[in-house]
Amino acid sequence: MIEEIVDRAASAARELASWTGPRRRDVLHACAAALAERADELVPIVAGETGLAQARLRGELDRTTGQLRLLGDTALAEQIRRSVGVAPGGVDVLTVTVPIGPVAVFAASNFPLAFGVAGGDTGSALAAGCPVVVKAHPAQPATGRAIAAILSDALAGAGAPAGTFGLVEGGADVSLALVAASPIRAVGFTGSLAGGRALLDAASRRPDPIPVYAEMGSLNPVIVLPGALTDPRWPAALADAVTGSAGQLCTKPGLVLVPDSAEGSALGEALANAVAERSTHRMLTPAMSAAHASWLDRAAGLPDAVVTAGPATGDAPRPFAVRVPAASLRGELLEEHFGPAVVVASAPVEAYPGIVATLAGSLTATVLADVSDESDVDTARVLLPALAERAGRIVWNGVPTGVAVCEAMHHGGPWPATSAPWSTSVGTAAVERFRRPVALQGLPAGLFP
Amino acid sequence: MIEEIVDRAASAARELASWTGPRRRDVLHACAAALAERADELVPIVAGETGLAQARLRGELDRTTGQLRLLGDTALAEQIRRSVGVAPGGVDVLTVTVPIGPVAVFAASNFPLAFGVAGGDTGSALAAGCPVVVKAHPAQPATGRAIAAILSDALAGAGAPAGTFGLVEGGADVSLALVAASPIRAVGFTGSLAGGRALLDAASRRPDPIPVYAEMGSLNPVIVLPGALTDPRWPAALADAVTGSAGQLCTKPGLVLVPDSAEGSALGEALANAVAERSTHRMLTPAMSAAHASWLDRAAGLPDAVVTAGPATGDAPRPFAVRVPAASLRGELLEEHFGPAVVVASAPVEAYPGIVATLAGSLTATVLADVSDESDVDTARVLLPALAERAGRIVWNGVPTGVAVCEAMHHGGPWPATSAPWSTSVGTAAVERFRRPVALQGLPAGLFP
Numbered sequence: 001m002i003e004e005i006v007d008r009a010a011s012a013a014r015e016l017a018s019w020t021g022p023r024r025r026d027v028l029h030a031c032a033a034a035l036a037e038r039a040d041e042l043v044p045i046v047a048g049e050t051g052l053a054q055a056r057l058r059g060e061l062d063r064t065t066g067q068l069r070l071l072g073d074t075a076l077a078e079q080i081r082r083s084v085g086v087a088p089g090g091v092d093v094l095t096v097t098v099p100i101g102p103v104a105v106f107a108a109s110n111f112p113l114a115f116g117v118a119g120g121d122t123g124s125a126l127a128a129g130c131p132v133v134v135k136a137h138p139a140q141p142a143t144g145r146a147i148a149a150i151l152s153d154a155l156a157g158a159g160a161p162a163g164t165f166g167l168v169e170g171g172a173d174v175s176l177a178l179v180a181a182s183p184i185r186a187v188g189f190t191g192s193l194a195g196g197r198a199l200l201d202a203a204s205r206r207p208d209p210i211p212v213y214a215e216m217g218s219l220n221p222v223i224v225l226p227g228a229l230t231d232p233r234w235p236a237a238l239a240d241a242v243t244g245s246a247g248q249l250c251t252k253p254g255l256v257l258v259p260d261s262a263e264g265s266a267l268g269e270a271l272a273n274a275v276a277e278r279s280t281h282r283m284l285t286p287a288m289s290a291a292h293a294s295w296l297d298r299a300a301g302l303p304d305a306v307v308t309a310g311p312a313t314g315d316a317p318r319p320f321a322v323r324v325p326a327a328s329l330r331g332e333l334l335e336e337h338f339g340p341a342v343v344v345a346s347a348p349v350e351a352y353p354g355i356v357a358t359l360a361g362s363l364t365a366t367v368l369a370d371v372s373d374e375s376d377v378d379t380a381r382v383l384l385p386a387l388a389e390r391a392g393r394i395v396w397n398g399v400p401t402g403v404a405v406c407e408a409m410h411h412g413g414p415w416p417a418t419s420a421p422w423s424t425s426v427g428t429a430a431v432e433r434f435r436r437p438v439a440l441q442g443l444p445a446g447l448f449p
Numbered sequence: 450m451i452e453e454i455v456d457r458a459a460s461a462a463r464e465l466a467s468w469t470g471p472r473r474r475d476v477l478h479a480c481a482a483a484l485a486e487r488a489d490e491l492v493p494i495v496a497g498e499t500g501l502a503q504a505r506l507r508g509e510l511d512r513t514t515g516q517l518r519l520l521g522d523t524a525l526a527e528q529i530r531r532s533v534g535v536a537p538g539g540v541d542v543l544t545v546t547v548p549i550g551p552v553a554v555f556a557a558s559n560f561p562l563a564f565g566v567a568g569g570d571t572g573s574a575l576a577a578g579c580p581v582v583v584k585a586h587p588a589q590p591a592t593g594r595a596i597a598a599i600l601s602d603a604l605a606g607a608g609a610p611a612g613t614f615g616l617v618e619g620g621a622d623v624s625l626a627l628v629a630a631s632p633i634r635a636v637g638f639t640g641s642l643a644g645g646r647a648l649l650d651a652a653s654r655r656p657d658p659i660p661v662y663a664e665m666g667s668l669n670p671v672i673v674l675p676g677a678l679t680d681p682r683w684p685a686a687l688a689d690a691v692t693g694s695a696g697q698l699c700t701k702p703g704l705v706l707v708p709d710s711a712e713g714s715a716l717g718e719a720l721a722n723a724v725a726e727r728s729t730h731r732m733l734t735p736a737m738s739a740a741h742a743s744w745l746d747r748a749a750g751l752p753d754a755v756v757t758a759g760p761a762t763g764d765a766p767r768p769f770a771v772r773v774p775a776a777s778l779r780g781e782l783l784e785e786h787f788g789p790a791v792v793v794a795s796a797p798v799e800a801y802p803g804i805v806a807t808l809a810g811s812l813t814a815t816v817l818a819d820v821s822d823e824s825d826v827d828t829a830r831v832l833l834p835a836l837a838e839r840a841g842r843i844v845w846n847g848v849p850t851g852v853a854v855c856e857a858m859h860h861g862g863p864w865p866a867t868s869a870p871w872s873t874s875v876g877t878a879a880v881e882r883f884r885r886p887v888a889l890q891g892l893p894a895g896l897f898p
Contacts, residue, residue: 017834087853095857098837100870204653208810208864211871361657371893384897385466388547393888396896404536408544410888415657421549422660422885429886436871437878439842439859444820447845448833 001168002133002177008163009102009131010183015161016129017099018449021076027158028072028126032065034154035118035147042150046112046143051282051315056245057113064113067120067405071127074428091442097435099129101185104178106199107137107144108190109284110248110338116140117147117167120405120425121188121213126164128434130185133166135178139285141169176202179212186211186434190250190425193217193336193416200419213433214419215412217336218363219254220400223356223387225379226349227370228397229263234368238342239274241399243319246280247340248288251364251400254336257326257355260346268344272308272321280340282315292317292339295332299341304328326355334359349379356386361414361421364400365391390414392421450617451582451626457612458551458580459632464610465578466548467898470525476607477521477575481514483603484567484596491599495561495592500731500764505694506562513562516569516854520576523877540891546884548578550634553627555648556586556593557639558733559697559787565589566596566616569854569874570637570662575613577883579634582615584627588734590618625651628661635660635883639699639874642666642785642865649868662882663868664861666785667812668703669849672805672836674828675798676819677846678712683817687791688723690848692768695729696789697737700813700849703785706775706804709795717793721757721770729789731764741766741788744781748790753777775804783808798828805835810863810870813849814840839863841870 035042043057050057087093103125108115115121117134125132136144148167155164168174175195179187179202187203187210189196196214203212228234241253256271258264283289299322300307309320319340324333326347333343347355359365365387369376387394392413403411409427412418418425423433440448484491492506499506536542552574557564564570566583574581585593597616604613617623624644628636628651636652636659638645645663652661677683690702705720707713732738748771749756758769768789773782775796782792796804808814814836818825836843841862852860858876861867867874872882889897 014834014838017838086855087847087851087858089847091847093853093855093857095859101838200658201653204650209649209868210864211869371896377896380896384892385463388887388897389463389466389550391887392885393890394892394897396889396891396893398536398538398540398891402536404542406535406542408542408888409536410544410886412886414885415659419658420660422881424886432871436841436863437859437861437873438837438840439857440845441842442845442847443833443843444845447820447826447829448837448843 002174002181005133005166005168006102006181006183009133009166012131012161012163013099013101016131016164019129024075024127024129025072027155027160028068028075028123030158031118031151031154032068034150035061036065038150042146045146049140049143050112050284052112052245053281060111060113063405064119067114068118068123070405070428071123071431074431075127087441094440095437096440096448098438100434100436101130102183103130103132103434104184104187105132105134106175106189106191107134109137109139110245110250111190112137112140112143115190117144118151120430124430125188125434127431130434131164133168133178133184135175136167136169138169138171144169172198175199179203180206184210187213188425188433189214191216196419212419213423213425215250215425216416216418218250218413218417219334219336219359220251220362220364220366221359222253222256222366222368223352223383224256224258224264224267225367225369225376226259226261226263227373227376228368229259229267235267235270235274237399238271239278241401242275242342243278243280243340244401246283246317248284248338249401251403253342253366253400255334256342256344257352258344258346259349264346268323268346271344272323275319275321275340275342276308276310278310278319278340279313280316280319283317283339288338289315289317292337292341295337295339295341296320326351329355352379353382353386356383356390359390361417362391363411363413363417364393364395366395366398366400368397392417451623451630454582454615454617455551455630455632458582458615461580461610461612462548462550465580465613468578473524473576473578474521476604476609477517477524477572479607480567480600480603481517483599484510485514487599491595494595498589498592499561499733501561501694502730509560509562512854513568516563517567517572519854519877520572520880523880524576536890542888542890544886544888545897547887549883549885550579551632552579552581552883553633553636554581554583555624555638555640556583558586558588559694559699560639561586561589561592564639566593567600569879573879574637574883576880579883580613582617582627582633584624585616585618587618587620593618621647624648628652629655633659636662637874637882638663640665645868661868662872662874664699664874665865665867667699667862667866668783668785668808669700669811669813669815670808671702671705671815671817672801672832673705673707673713673716674816674818674825675708675710675712676822676825677817678708678716684716684719684723686848687720688727690850691724691791692727692729692789693850695732695766696768697733697787698850700852702791702815702849704783705791705793706801707793707795708798713795717772717795720793721772724768724770724789724791725757725759727759727768727789728762729765729768732766732788737787738766741786741790744786744788744790745769775800778804801828802831802835805832805839808839810866811840812860812862812866813842813844815844815847815849817846841866
């Protein structure tokens with residue numbers, strides 16, 4: 001089954017590679033239009049399977065179709081990457097890019113549309129001119145099939161060769177078989193650290209290892225400097241970021257570092273209370289709900305920890321905050337936990353650099369500060385280079401949730417945030433993951449497609 | 450020992466990251482000047498240890514210093530990779546690049562200068578702002594130490610922090626320990642497939658896998674179309690490319706495909722005779738000499754193979770060509786062999802696409818043709834996309850040896866040519882291997898170094 005689908009993708013690869021930019025753009029715009037047209041049918045299916053609110057899903061569908069159109073427009077852009085050089089004998093060298101070949105994409109559960117079957121990885125691969133074989137998320141079979149049907153129709157209608165898109169379903173064995181399939185040339189994944197690591201290991205075991213672009217776990221630290229403590233908007237804004245979509249965003253703030261002053265404690269308490277008061281909704285899977293509840297139990301048992309938790313309401317998870325002195329930060333207090341929960345750690349500002357030095361790679365790092373406060377600015381100047389070593393995006397006086405899909409965006413970061421910190425899975429540069437350069441030395445114009 | 454050197458590199462990383470472009474350029478130009486100044490002392494050491502001709506080594510030293518200057522100039526170029534975008538709330542997003550951190554470089558034996566201790570990988574990493582720990586090639590300890598001494602002095606003189614450059618020596622255990630060392634963030638390697646694979650596997654076993662940029666084995670096929678058979682320059686030009694530097698170049702043509710016509714056979718025979726007549730010189734190591742001699746023995750025993758070999762002269766390897774029908778191409782006839790040897794395979798031109806489809810990844814693929822011959826052009830149009838799937842550089846009517854160090858150059862290719870087909874180890878884009886993007890969202894101007 002997998003073999004057949006992957007072989008069809010391999011057959012489509014050559015024809016897709018020969019397509020011009022305008023043709024690729026048209027195909028991606030056709031996919032976007034088809035998804036938008038079927039919104040009323042699609043959104044309830046996704047909502048039913050994920051527990052996510054329909055309003056959020058309608059926004060996510062807009063993002064998804066906008067993303068497909070933007071990636072399509074990127075396919076239009078010049079594929080000649082670098083200017084001409086001169087090789088021995090005085091002949092010209094021109095570097096172009098070519099598609100890497102069939103790409104395996106693993107649909108994410110937490111963005112069933114924007115990182116699902118027709119999400120950013122699929123759009124990036126198609127924009128690069130690569131056929132795509134997507135594994136649907138096992139918790140969302142109806143969502144996966146509905147999107148796949150819309151996408152298949154749109155691709156066929158736009159004249160894409162059979163095999164341009166294929167869907168597979170199954171468990172871990174299917175995932176590993178897909179990554180091991182000989183024609184597959186690259187992998188796109190958004191999910192857990194364990195899942196991404198398993199795919200990376202499978203790709204490394206191939207006779208011909210292939211790149212795995214995995215976006216995995218991220219703590220997304222928020223560093224609060226003293227000047228920000230008087231800004232009344234932060235407790236609510238941070239609580240919204242922690243609990244929105246039931247805390248199931250890759251960029252959810254997982255750790256907030258506050259000064260160990262009276263004002264710092266007040267902010268920590270206000271944040272904890274705000275988190276506990278937020279209403280949430282059912283998590284994506286029962287396993288995620290159970291993991292969240294178990295984390296609450298373990299957190300409540302930690303020495304030095306003060307846990308503030310909201311009530312249990314139906315099948316929604318209990319939102320909670322864990323307040324600890326930063327000196328107690330270790331183990332899973334420094335790890336990503338899916339769900340509406342946050343760790344608030346307090347420390348003297350002088351200790352911040354030492355704490356930052358212990359943080360692993362993250363997608364984002366946020367600094368809340370008063371730019372007119374000289375002391376805040378001095379501290380920020382010390383912290384920013386250390387945060388840049390550990391994160392793919394630095395947010396100043398904002399929240400890390402809400403990733404703009406634009407040319408300048410970088411959504412990535414050092415391990416364990418991703419397996420490929422030089423790459424991004426959001427924005428137009430995401431296409432670069434699925435093409436590679438070829439230098440043409442002395443080739444007469446017009447001979448290369 | 451390794452731990453200490455790597456820790457010093459980690460200490461240097463932060464300061465280097467804060468350096469401005471002009472300062473990095475100055476450091477690289479200082480290294481280039483120091484190497485050029487010590488040429489008369491350095492070249493005889495390298496010649497004695499490698500068996501390579503002094504004239505070639507002087508040329509290689511020029512290339513090496515030119516490369517360091519070019520990479521230095523690249524460091525000057527704007528590091529703001531993408532233009533500004535807009536994130537939620539209307540704030541600006543600006544993507545910059547930051548150095549990836551300490552880089553481990555493995556000096557190659559076949560380019561003791563250009564890919565040695567102060568070669569392209571070292572220069573690329575320094576240009577990116579990364580400290581470098583180089584493992585000297587075990588067969589060239591005096592070369593490694595001499596270059597390391599010059600480089601260390603030049604770096605210290607230019608004000609680089611201690612730990613910017615470190616040298617380690619040893620065998621496979623040292624290589625694996627270096628790749629496993631926690632502060633190392635990326636690996637640059639040029640060498641054998643087995644060596645590159647071992648480093649890649651070691652990097653994948655880390656708790657935090659890191660990228661390995663390995664340039665490994667390459668067959669570098671040359672496809673001769675009928676129109677090129679009347680061009681009298683090819684037998685000599687190809688024989689020079691096969692035997693130059695005793696056949697120890699990464700881009701040496703390893704397979705020449707000729708039409709199975711009388712003219713094709715004549716070209717094959719002329720090439721075989723020219724190869725056998727070339728004088729060579731001692732190979733880089735006794736092990737390489739032995740492997741070459743052993744390949745000659747095995748080739749002579751192959752059914753269907755006609756071997757034309759030159760005489761044994763002192764410690765120089767015997768140059769040879771193996772002529773076979775393309776139908777017999779399999780196993781090690783399709784693998785890279787270091788040394789002055791080439792496989793010449795003959796087939797009907799109609800069979801060329803099927804033969805190309807069996808080739809693994811290569812650094813280069815060459816087409817010899819007559820652009821005014823319609824039949825050649827038709828065949829080329831079919832072959833070029835298939836060759837682009839398999840090679841990082843396509844050469845038209847030339848030889849693949851002689852890699853221009855320029856902005857447009859791409860020196861890479863699909864596995865087994867490299868472990869990272871999206872990257873190049875030659876040219877200015879080589880710097881990109883050692884930096885990664887960071888998006889700055891809403892950050893006030895001037896706060897980030």
